[in-house]
Amino acid sequence: MSNRVNIGVIGAGGMGGRHAVNLTDAVAGAKVTAIMDVDSARAEEIAARCGGAKVFADAEQLVAAPDVDAVVIAAPNRFHAGLTLSCIAAGKPVLCEKPLASDGEEARGVVDTETAGGKRLVQVGFMRQYDPDHVAVKQVSDSGKQGQPLVIRSVHINPSWGDIPSLSDVINGSLIHDIHSARWMMGDEIARVHTSFIPFSPTQPLSARYVMIQLHFRNGTLGSLECNSDSGYGYEITVSITGETGVVQSSPLPHPIVRHSNASSQWIEEDWLQRFNTAYVNEAQAWVQSILDGEAAGPSAWDGYVAILVADAGIESGLQAQPVAVEVPEMPALYG
Numbered sequence: 001m002s003n004r005v006n007i008g009v010i011g012a013g014g015m016g017g018r019h020a021v022n023l024t025d026a027v028a029g030a031k032v033t034a035i036m037d038v039d040s041a042r043a044e045e046i047a048a049r050c051g052g053a054k055v056f057a058d059a060e061q062l063v064a065a066p067d068v069d070a071v072v073i074a075a076p077n078r079f080h081a082g083l084t085l086s087c088i089a090a091g092k093p094v095l096c097e098k099p100l101a102s103d104g105e106e107a108r109g110v111v112d113t114e115t116a117g118g119k120r121l122v123q124v125g126f127m128r129q130y131d132p133d134h135v136a137v138k139q140v141s142d143s144g145k146q147g148q149p150l151v152i153r154s155v156h157i158n159p160s161w162g163d164i165p166s167l168s169d170v171i172n173g174s175l176i177h178d179i180h181s182a183r184w185m186m187g188d189e190i191a192r193v194h195t196s197f198i199p200f201s202p203t204q205p206l207s208a209r210y211v212m213i214q215l216h217f218r219n220g221t222l223g224s225l226e227c228n229s230d231s232g233y234g235y236e237i238t239v240s241i242t243g244e245t246g247v248v249q250s251s252p253l254p255h256p257i258v259r260h261s262n263a264s265s266q267w268i269e270e271d272w273l274q275r276f277n278t279a280y281v282n283e284a285q286a287w288v289q290s291i292l293d294g295e296a297a298g299p300s301a302w303d304g305y306v307a308i309l310v311a312d313a314g315i316e317s318g319l320q321a322q323p324v325a326v327e328v329p330e331m332p333a334l335y336g
């Protein structure tokens with residue numbers, strides 16, 4: 001490969017558009033050469049913004065295009081696994097937005113296909129792994145200054161959801177990020193989950209306004225992941241790890257405190273595209289560099305698969321109102 005990666009982006013909505021623009025404006029060694037979206041006007045708009053990328057109406061044709069070396073998948077979730085498999089079949093590295101698949105079986109299919117090919121090609125878009133706040137918390141915890149980590153906590157505040165989300169929407173759409181962060185930051189596998197949630201109203205018992213998942217790791221440590229799906233005020237993410245002799249916590253609101261007219265205020269981001277702006281750029285840069293280096297890095301298909309297993313157990317636990325064990329199979333050597 002030359003020192004430039006030609007990238008095709010599938011999906012030109014908010015997320016795909018952001019990836020395409022980041023790759024164009026802020027990532028060294030990348031060029032967006034192709035965009036696909038069913039909304040052709042939106043695809044044209046993003047393609048023009050990216051310096052005249054070619055527009056495709058068909059995602060499979062984009063994957064097969066000779067001037068596409070690697071692919072970003074930001075299409076609706078139900079297409080993630082199938083398109084990822086097409087990229088693997090074409091031997092092209094792929095950054096697939098979360099979740100990797102619609103269910104555990106489909107995700108296992110991606111893992112098995114990649115493993116059979118003997119080469120890691122898939123990275124999953126768990127971009128918290130590139131967020132300076134999450135990285136700093138993990139670094140302090142890993143340094144051992146606070147003794148052994150005992151408990152990870154995260155609070156995930158969404159501004160609003162639009163439609164009324166179900167428990168499964170909130171876990172698969174939002175908390176799956178925190179599930180991955182918990183595994184990555186604690187360096188251990190989750191063995192059991194216990195989910196509780198508050199529905200929007202008694203007449204919608206499967207809807208989920210507030211979800212809490214308790215985690216039990218294999219090594220005996222604990223976690224607690226909370227998500228407010230509809231806070232009505234803004235977007236916030238806080239993560240902390242309690243160790244034997246201290247706590248490290250990310251700053252919930254990194255913006256300056258402004259005092260004016262006898263009041264003090266702090267800006268709160270509207271959404272994750274604002275909050276994780278830096279993380280998305282760092283993620284894309286690391287992904288492109290890993291392609292140039294010929295060595296996959298970052299959250300793998302295996303991580304995408306295990307996060308779905310934990311999410312599924314979390315949903316089952318919430319619906320049954322009891323703890324559920326997570327059965328994580330042995331990790332294939334490819335991901336070691």
Ligand code: ISE
Nearest residue numbers: 156158173174175177272276
């Ligand atoms: C959204 O889809 C994301 O991926 C964000 O990172 C997450 O925080 C948000 O809750 C999701 O809805």
